[in-house]
Amino acid sequence: MKILVCISNVPDTTSKINFTEGDTKFDTNGVQFIINPNDEFGLTRAMWFKEKQNAVVHIATVGGANVEPTMRKALAIGADEAIRVNADPTDGFFVAEQLAAIIKDGAYDLVIAGRESIDYNGGMVPGIIASILDMNFVNTCIKLEVEGTEATAVREIDGGKEKIATTLPLIIGGQKGLVEESDLRIPNMRGIMMARQKKLSVIEPIAAIHATKDTKFEKPAAKGSVKLVTSVDELIDLLHNEAKAI
Amino acid sequence: MSVLVYTESENGKFKKNAFEVASYAHEVAQKMGTTATAVSFNASENESLGNYGISKVLNIKNDELKTFNAKAFAAAIQEAAAKEGAKVLILSSSADTKYVAPLLAGHLKAGYIPNVIAAPESINPFTVKRTTFSNKGFALSEITTDVKIVGVSNNAFGSIENKVATTIEDFSPTLNASHFSTKSVEIDKVVGKATIADADVVVSGGRGLKGPENWGMIEELAEVLGAATACSKPVSDLGWRPHGEHVGQTGKPVASNLYIAIGISGAIQHLAGVSSSKVKVVINNDPEAPFFKAADYGIVGDAFEVVPSLIEKLKEFKAQNA
Ligand SMILES: Cc1cc2nc3c(=O)[nH]c(=O)nc-3n(C[C@H](O)[C@H](O)[C@H](O)COP(=O)(O)OP(=O)(O)OC[C@H]3O[C@@H](n4cnc5c(N)ncnc54)[C@H](O)[C@@H]3O)c2cc1C
Numbered sequence: 001m002k003i004l005v006c007i008s009n010v011p012d013t014t015s016k017i018n019f020t021e022g023d024t025k026f027d028t029n030g031v032q033f034i035i036n037p038n039d040e041f042g043l044t045r046a047m048w049f050k051e052k053q054n055a056v057v058h059i060a061t062v063g064g065a066n067v068e069p070t071m072r073k074a075l076a077i078g079a080d081e082a083i084r085v086n087a088d089p090t091d092g093f094f095v096a097e098q099l100a101a102i103i104k105d106g107a108y109d110l111v112i113a114g115r116e117s118i119d120y121n122g123g124m125v126p127g128i129i130a131s132i133l134d135m136n137f138v139n140t141c142i143k144l145e146v147e148g149t150e151a152t153a154v155r156e157i158d159g160g161k162e163k164i165a166t167t168l169p170l171i172i173g174g175q176k177g178l179v180e181e182s183d184l185r186i187p188n189m190r191g192i193m194m195a196r197q198k199k200l201s202v203i204e205p206i207a208a209i210h211a212t213k214d215t216k217f218e219k220p221a222a223k224g225s226v227k228l229v230t231s232v233d234e235l236i237d238l239l240h241n242e243a244k245a246i
Numbered sequence: 247m248s249v250l251v252y253t254e255s256e257n258g259k260f261k262k263n264a265f266e267v268a269s270y271a272h273e274v275a276q277k278m279g280t281t282a283t284a285v286s287f288n289a290s291e292n293e294s295l296g297n298y299g300i301s302k303v304l305n306i307k308n309d310e311l312k313t314f315n316a317k318a319f320a321a322a323i324q325e326a327a328a329k330e331g332a333k334v335l336i337l338s339s340s341a342d343t344k345y346v347a348p349l350l351a352g353h354l355k356a357g358y359i360p361n362v363i364a365a366p367e368s369i370n371p372f373t374v375k376r377t378t379f380s381n382k383g384f385a386l387s388e389i390t391t392d393v394k395i396v397g398v399s400n401n402a403f404g405s406i407e408n409k410v411a412t413t414i415e416d417f418s419p420t421l422n423a424s425h426f427s428t429k430s431v432e433i434d435k436v437v438g439k440a441t442i443a444d445a446d447v448v449v450s451g452g453r454g455l456k457g458p459e460n461w462g463m464i465e466e467l468a469e470v471l472g473a474a475t476a477c478s479k480p481v482s483d484l485g486w487r488p489h490g491e492h493v494g495q496t497g498k499p500v501a502s503n504l505y506i507a508i509g510i511s512g513a514i515q516h517l518a519g520v521s522s523s524k525v526k527v528v529i530n531n532d533p534e535a536p537f538f539k540a541a542d543y544g545i546v547g548d549a550f551e552v553v554p555s556l557i558e559k560l561k562e563f564k565a566q567n568a
Contacts, residue, residue: 011379013495013496013514013515013518014514014515017379017382017383019383026379037495037496038496091357092348092358093351093357093358093391096348096352118379118380118495118496119378119379119380120378120379120385121360121361121377121378121379121380122358122360123344123348123360124347124348124351124358124360125348126348127345127347127348127349127351127352128348128349128351128352129352130348130349130352131320131348131349131350131351131352131353132352136427136428137316137317137349137428138428139316139341139344139345140341140344140345142489152431155341155345156341156489156490157341157342157433157435158340158341158342158441158442158443158444159435159436159439159441159442159443159490160433160434160435160436160490161433161434161435161490162430162432162433162434162435163430163431163432163433163434164428164429164430164431165428165429165431166427166428166429167427175496176489176492176496176497177489180483181483182483209355209391210390211351211355211356211357211358211389211390211391212357212358212359212387212388212389212390213387213388213390214378214385214386214387214388215373215386215387215388216385216386217378217383217384217385217386218383218384218385218386219382219383219384220381220382220383220384220521223539223540224542226528226538226539226541226542226543226544227542227543227544228538228543228544228545228546229543229544229545230545232545232552232555232556232559233559235527235543235545235556236556236559236560236563238543239504239525239527239543240563240567243504243524243525243542243543245447245503245504245524245525246447246471246504246560246563
């Protein structure tokens with residue numbers, strides 16, 4: 001089985017969010033970048049397929065040279081090869097078209113992407129890839145098993161979960177649950193050394209549409225201070241009469 | 247050139263968000279000088295959409311579509327859009343629509359903006375406001391393609407009554423076996439309980455509750471309030487609660503009217519998921535817990551004392567206000 005894991009390079013979850021250039025750009029100053037958490041679960045699941053079912057695992061990222069440290073981390077975790085599309089990932093449609101071209105060329109059986117990137121929260125890349133390539137698709141995937149060309153996936157739905165049967169080639173939008181948190185891997189020294197030798201190809205983007213653009217950013221208004229109460233009676237009264245929440 | 251809205255239903259009944267997206271579609275249609283059409287799957291009471299400004303309902307009656315199937319639903323919505331010549335499609339933010347929307351976007355070569363929190367700022371260019379960075383920021387985003395898809399955040403716009411005359415037209419989309427290449431084999435869902443996605447009130451517990459055996463009081467409080475239950479990430483990682491209840495940057499977003507956080511510290515990743523909630527109440531024994539900075543109301547106290555007493559008092563309050 002040949003697997004592609006789509007990796008997005010996102011600000012660390014503890015990052016303070018600021019904007020710059022007249023609030024038209026995300027301020028990367030002092031921000032640490034990481035593998036998108038949803039993708040990290042997917043990458044770890046791919047490692048399981050590599051170890052248990054001899055799968056070959058590639059990763060792909062759309063981004064400038066600045067994303068390479070994140071890609072090297074994915075290689076250090078155990079991916080075999082990496083592909084970088086040399087373009088700014090400013091629009092989900094554009095990113096999906098780039099990845100779809102790689103998937104088509106590479107004839108991947110299984111594509112693991114994240115449910116969404118935690119920065120722009122577009123949640124569209126795996127689904128758009130699925131529609132461009134007419135691949136089977138399971139979103140918000142929290143479990144995945146593959147036997148030959150048969151796949152069984154579980155996806156999270158509002159208020160529960162749904163088991164889905166389908167076949168390869170398949171793309172999933174993965175998330176927490178795909179593997180246990182405790183199974184996530186931290187690259188060790190040997191992995192980091194090996195990652196340096198692994199192939200990281202850089203390709204130029206194909207012509208593709210840009211369907212959306214962010215023209216301006218804003219931060220939420222500062223919050224007023226909390227009203228502390230000492231009794232539940234007072235709380236109920238405030239929730240009823242002031243906040244009108246009950 | 248009408249606006250098309252996908253109104254979700256379950257067991258024949260519209261979900262609460264169906265009326266919200268219908269209201270949103272009506273608003274967009276007005277701004278564009280056109281009307282709003284809904285596409286509805288196996289719903290009874292299609293007329294009720296007329297109360298929210300929908301002047302036409304394309305009514306699909308198809309047993310194969312009784313269970314949600316993303317690919318088949320996307321094909322049906324796409325065909326409805328073509329039939330209506332719709333250039334703007336409106337969807338909710340449920341797990342199902344977030345599954346369908348990108349498929350539609352790909353097929354229609356349409357720009358898709360999810361997590362939209364207000365009516366478009368302008369129609370030309372088509373500009374909407376949405377949340378980004380897991381609710382730590384907002385973006386004004388422009389959709390530049392001919393067809394546009396908008397995913398409305400839960401509870402952001404509200405259901406707004408706007409009675410119009412409605413026609414209901416039967417609609418049979420053309421589907422084939424390839425649309426069912428993913429098959430639902432089992433659905434495991436809590437019935438009759440509010441879900442985090444559409445509950446007005448959410449009661450959430452953190453590691454401060456010490457163990458799963460203490461969740462009885464969280465459930466009881468939720469029951470008194472007609473609320474959904476939720477939790478912080480470590481709680482679901484520890485297996486005290488199901489993964490689907492985990493709220494935050496890597497979990498679910500909550501956009502309820504009231505969010506009650508009990509024994510949750512308020513780490514930045516957790517707060518990211520709750521900032522769209524209108525009123526936040528925190529119960530925590532540590533006055534320094536960061537959650538107090540993000541809350542509207544707070545009680546510094548031991549959850550094991552505060553919560554049982556809150557349950558009692560709320561029961562009395564409900565009895566008096568019934
Ligand atoms: C990549 C990444 C992603 C993450 N995503 C998320 C996410 O989506 N959602 C999320 O929730 N977290 C997330 N986290 C984890 C987050 O950083 C915190 O660790 C987590 O939110 C803490 O959960 P908690 O508040 O339940 O537990 P704790 O931090 O242990 O806090 C428990 C709180 O309970 C209080 N308490 C203890 N006993 C009592 C009592 N008897 N009565 C009242 N109060 C009491 C304590 O004072 C404390 O404030 C993420 C972390 C990382 C690294």
